[in-house]
Amino acid sequence: MKKDKHAVLSILRDKILSGALKQGDRLVEIPTAEMLGVSRTPVRIAFRALEQEGLLTQLPRRGYQVREITNDEIAGSVEVRGVLEGLAARQIVEKGLAGEVIAELKQCLSDGDALFSDRSFNEEKVQTYVEMNRKFHDVLVKGSQNNAIAMALQINEHMPMASVSSLVFNPDESDREYERLYYAHQQHHDIVQAIEAGQGARAESLMKEHAQAAMNRYEQLSKGTTSRTIRSE
Numbered sequence: 766m767k768k769d770k771h772a773v774l775s776i777l778r779d780k781i782l783s784g785a786l787k788q789g790d791r792l793v794e795i796p797t798a799e800m801l802g803v804s805r806t807p808v809r810i811a812f813r814a815l816e817q818e819g820l821l822t823q824l825p826r827r828g829y830q831v832r833e834i835t836n837d838e839i840a841g842s843v844e845v846r847g848v849l850e851g852l853a854a855r856q857i858v859e860k861g862l863a864g865e866v867i868a869e870l871k872q873c874l875s876d877g878d879a880l881f882s883d884r885s886f887n888e889e890k891v892q893t894y895v896e897m898n899r900k901f902h903d904v905l906v907k908g909s910q911n912n913a914i915a916m917a918l919q920i921n922e923h924m925p926m927a928s929v930s931s932l933v934f935n936p937d938e939s940d941r942e943y944e945r946l947y948y949a950h951q952q953h954h955d956i957v958q959a960i961e962a963g964q965g966a967r968a969e970s971l972m973k974e975h976a977q978a979a980m981n982r983y984e985q986l987s988k989g990t991t992s993r994t995i996r997s998e
Contacts, residue, residue, distance in 0.1 A: 773803055774811040778931075781820050786831050792821065793828040819925045834925050842924035847976030849918050850902065851969035853909035854956060858965030866908030870957045873901040877950045886943040894946055895930055901953055902929045905972075949978060 777797075780786040798808045812829050815821040821829040857863055876897050880890060906915050922928045952975045959968035 773801060773807040774814055776801060777811050777815060778818075778820065781815070781831055781834075782926075788831055788833045790831045791824070791828050792831070817923060818928065818931065819923050832925075838924065839926045842921055842927035843976055844973075845921050845924075846918065846927055846929070847973035849914050849921070850905060850976060851972035853906045853911065853914050854960060854968035854972045855965040856909040856911055856914075857905070857960055858963055858968060860910065862908055862910060863960050863963070866904055867957065867961055869904045869908075870901065870953075870960070873897055873904065874950075874954055874957060877953065881943075881947050881950060884940075884943055886939050886946070891942075891946070894950075898949075899930050905956075945978075949975065952978075 777786070777792075786792070792812065794805045794808050794812070798805045801808065812821060812823075816823055816829065820832055820834065822832050823829050857866060877894070880893055880897065906918060952971060956968055956971045956975065959965075959971060
């Protein structure tokens with residue numbers, strides 16, 4: 766099966782997060798491409814993306830090196846994202862901006878409802894979920910009309926597992942993964958409901974809880990769960 770840029774990125778990220786590629790390991794385009802049976806182009810794209818995520822460090826001359834990743838680092842970046850996105854949700858209510866963003870948020874909910882209507886879940890559907898999820902979070906942040914939040918999130922996304930576009934998916938446990946992602950989608954419904962009802966503090970709390978799911982999933986992976994990571998571009 767031909768591997769596209771998403772698959773190559775997924776495989777390499779999984780190897781780093783699961784410990785198959787360890788701290789200090791050096792990665793170079795040609796050997797990595799040969800190992801994966803792909804051309805150098807998707808490997809080059811994956812290396813750059815993983816550097817942006819804080820998983821790789823570019824070496825001065827040639828190649829990349831796997832960074833040290835600690836639970837504290839990931840927990841801190843996830844907590845920061847939850848705080849910032851929670852603030853965005855609360856400010857949407859406090860500034861009286863809900864009417865301007867509810868329609869876009871509800872469209873994301875509708876798209877998600879359609880995606881989850883069929884319990885068969887594969888990596889293609891997960892990629893669709895990732896894109897919908899990214900849009901949902903982007904609408905919330907932009908809807909707050911607070912540029913400082915958006916700028917702070919851009920900085921934070923360079924930390925490991927901090928981006929909402931990173932998602933761990935185990936294709937061998939599709940039923941379990943379906944339930945996990947469906948629960949996250951239901952959290953989206955609760956968040957929109959709180960914003961629409963003018964409950965800023967509740968929306969903020971729900972966003973923080975929603976962000977914590979990323980840390981919970983990483984802890985499962987780091988304990989040896991074999992998974993794949995899907996990321997939208």
